[in-house]
Amino acid sequence: MKHVLAVLFLCSTLALAASPDYDLTVHVGTSRMVLEREGGAHFQKIVVTIDDKKYELESFEAPNSLLMPGDYKARIVKDHHSGEYDVWRIYELQLPDKKVRQFLMVGVLE
Numbered sequence: 001m002k003h004v005l006a007v008l009f010l011c012s013t014l015a016l017a018a019s020p021d022y023d024l025t026v027h028v029g030t031s032r033m034v035l036e037r038e039g040g041a042h043f044q045k046i047v048v049t050i051d052d053k054k055y056e057l058e059s060f061e062a063p064n065s066l067l068m069p070g071d072y073k074a075r076i077v078k079d080h081h082s083g084e085y086d087v088w089r090i091y092e093l094q095l096p097d098k099k100v101r102q103f104l105m106v107g108v109l110e
Contacts, residue, residue: 020075022092022094024073025050025072026048026049026050026071026091027048027072028072029054029069030046031045031046031066032046033064033065041062043058043061044066044103045058046059046103050074053108054108055105055107058104058106060103061101067093067101072093073093073094075092075094076089076090078090087105087108088105089104090102090104090105
């Protein structure tokens with residue numbers, strides 16, 4: 001029995017270590033749908049606050065719905081800088097049911 005418990009503990013520890021860290025808190029303040037010209041799908045555009053800075057993000061998928069305002073856990077999937085002035089970033093938000101949705105940063109607000 002002790003061996004079974006040890007194996008279960010080891011497996012759960014490895015599963016946690018393999019999962020990505022969603023160490024950012026993203027506050028969604030505004031959410032709207034934007035109609036894609038071809039196909040009629042609605043993408044999400046959200047205005048978020050991350051570390052006291054405001055950004056506009058756009059979903060890659062077209063869920064044809066609004067993301068409810070509130071706090072979400074997130075992580076940076078891609079982060080590319082050209083010098084000190086250009087940035088290209090993709091955030092992945094973890095939804096309450098543990099599903100994830102990726103957003104491209106399309107705006108930086110002051």
